[in-house]
Amino acid sequence: MDAVTAPALHALPAEWRDFVALTKPRVMSLVVFTGLCGMLAAPVQLHPVLAFTAILCIALGAGAAAALNMWYEADLDALMKRTAARPIPAGRMTREAALQFGVGLGVFSVVLMGVATNWFAAAVLAVSILFYVFVYTIWLKRRTPQNIVIGGAAGAFPPLIGWAAATGQADLLPLLLFALIFLWTPPHFWALSLFVRSDYANAGVPMLPVVAGARATRVQIMLYALPMAAAGVAPWPLGLAGPLYGAAAGALGLAFLLLSLRVLVNRATEPAAMKPEKRLFAFSILYLFGIFGALVADKALLG
Amino acid sequence: MIPNDPVTEEIRRRQRGRAVVMALALGAFVILLYLITIARVGGQG
Numbered sequence: 001m002d003a004v005t006a007p008a009l010h011a012l013p014a015e016w017r018d019f020v021a022l023t024k025p026r027v028m029s030l031v032v033f034t035g036l037c038g039m040l041a042a043p044v045q046l047h048p049v050l051a052f053t054a055i056l057c058i059a060l061g062a063g064a065a066a067a068l069n070m071w072y073e074a075d076l077d078a079l080m081k082r083t084a085a086r087p088i089p090a091g092r093m094t095r096e097a098a099l100q101f102g103v104g105l106g107v108f109s110v111v112l113m114g115v116a117t118n119w120f121a122a123a124v125l126a127v128s129i130l131f132y133v134f135v136y137t138i139w140l141k142r143r144t145p146q147n148i149v150i151g152g153a154a155g156a157f158p159p160l161i162g163w164a165a166a167t168g169q170a171d172l173l174p175l176l177l178f179a180l181i182f183l184w185t186p187p188h189f190w191a192l193s194l195f196v197r198s199d200y201a202n203a204g205v206p207m208l209p210v211v212a213g214a215r216a217t218r219v220q221i222m223l224y225a226l227p228m229a230a231a232g233v234a235p236w237p238l239g240l241a242g243p244l245y246g247a248a249a250g251a252l253g254l255a256f257l258l259l260s261l262r263v264l265v266n267r268a269t270e271p272a273a274m275k276p277e278k279r280l281f282a283f284s285i286l287y288l289f290g291i292f293g294a295l296v297a298d299k300a301l302l303g
Numbered sequence: 304m305i306p307n308d309p310v311t312e313e314i315r316r317r318q319r320g321r322a323v324v325m326a327l328a329l330g331a332f333v334i335l336l337y338l339i340t341i342a343r344v345g346g347q348g
Contacts, residue, residue, distance in 0.1 A: 012310070013317050016324040047342040053335060116339045 014093035019101055021087050022070055023063030030288060031062040031158045034181065037292035038159025038174055041241075041299055042166035050116050054165035057113035058158055061125045064106030065132040065154070071098040072137050079203040082196060113165065121164035128157035142204070145211040148193075152185025153178075159292070173240040176231060177292075183228035184288060187221045187260060191281040194218070194263075195271040218264050221280070225260040229253030232291050241295055242302040248294030252287050259283050 035058040039051060046054065070077065070086055078089035087093040106129045114122030136151025156178045163174035193200055193207040194217055200207040209217045232253045236246030262276040307315075 012314055013321065015317050016321050047345070049335075049338045049342040053339055056335075116343075 014087060014097055018087035018092050019067075022067040022093070022098055022101060023105075024066035024070075025063075027066065028059050028062050030285065031155070032059050033289060034177070034292050035059075035158035035162040037296050038162030038177060039166050040162075040296045041159075041173060041177075042163045044166045046117070046166050051166075053116040054113060054121065054162065057109045057116070057122075057125060057165075058161055060105055060109035061113075061129050061161075062158070064102050064104075064109060065129045067098055067102035067105060068129075068133045069137045071095055071102055072133070073141075074098075076142075076203045076205060080196075080199040082199055113161075117165040118168045120168050120170075121161055124157060124161050124164050124170075128154055128161065131157075143206065145206045145208040147206070148189045148208075149186050152189070153182050155185055156181035172238070173235055176235055176238075176240070177295075180228065180231045180291070181288070183224055183231055184284065186224045187228065187256075188281065188284040190217050190221050191263065191277045191284065194277045195274040195281075197271075214269055218266065222260050222264045225257055229257055235295070242298045244302055245294045245298035248298075249291050252290045252294075255283065256280075256287050 032055055036055050039046065039054060070088055073083075074086075074088040074095055077083035077086050083089065088095055088098055106126075110122050110126045110129070113125050132151070132154035136147065136154050140147040140151050159177040159181070160170060160174045163177075164170060190208055194209050194214055197207070197209045197214070201210045208220060212220075230253075232249040233246060235241040236243065236249065241249075259276065259280040263280050266274065266276045268274050
């Protein structure tokens with residue numbers, strides 16, 4: 001590569017690794033996990049091959065949405081430290097290649113889901129991809145600080161898709177799981193956007209800390225954490241999950257609330273002093289893994 | 304024999320890498336489609 005100069009890089013075909021990077025594999029792991037848990041929590045057991053295919057389709061659908069997001073946001077990504085090394089802003093791939101890859105992968109994932117499981121699950125998968133691309137990425141993200149609130153629904157679909165793949169319908173439990181991730185998304189992203197605020201400000205993205213300031217964002221984090229913790233516990237009193245899940249959801253929700261409270265009382269404006277925000281962001285990922293893991297463990301152990 | 308310039312070499316290396324990955328993905332897809340058919344037919348039997 002040393003002999004290949006930077007200007008020549010644009011003329012080169014992208015490497016396969018860049019196409020993988022386009023799918024945001026790290027984000028995909030949480031999507032796959034919640035989709036798998038939604039499927040395992042369902043009362044109907046899928047054939048292992050069909051279950052694997054359904055999860056593969058959820059992963060590919062998420063990858064397609066991520067690729068289309070990077071296609072549309074290449075200009076923003078180039079302005080932010082966190083995203084400047086992505087394949088398009090770094091000049092390793094053309095926008096056209098990302099668009100073609102994203103559309104192709106999205107169509108493939110939906111058709112394969114329909115063929116392997118059922119067309120209801122395929123339709124929900126299609127809606128989730130289209131919602132993420134058109135509603136969140138194209139419509140909301142650059143226009144309103146509520147971008148992550150409404151757009152967060154896109155990330156809430158996987159457990160619903162997993163459940164739909166197994167049962168062919170949507171029920172109360174997957175809808176509650178949808179609500180849980182929907183309410184979890186704002187505190188998760190606002191905690192992050194508090195300590196990378198300057199990145200968003202430089203790129204002109206109207207994230208809440210940029211538009212309303214750190215104080216209002218911290219209050220909003222707390223306001224969303226409360227119903228989120230309640231939605232997390234709700235399946236237990238409603239008889240949709242057992243006491244093991246109830247105890248885990250209660251403990252995890254309480255920890256989330258305590259960390260949100262520490263964020264609320266923090267007055268720091270510099271990222272270096274935003275330890276509570278960083279802790280909440282890291283814990284929020286653990287929270288989602290924990291609560292979905294508890295749901296599956298509860299069903300497996302207690303039936 | 305004229306040696307290729309570094310850019311041409313790099314293009315070929317990348318095309319080769321993409322072709323290999325594409326071939327593996329297509330092979331995996333064919334096997335998966337076969338297994339899906341078996342699973343679905345078995346489920347109806």
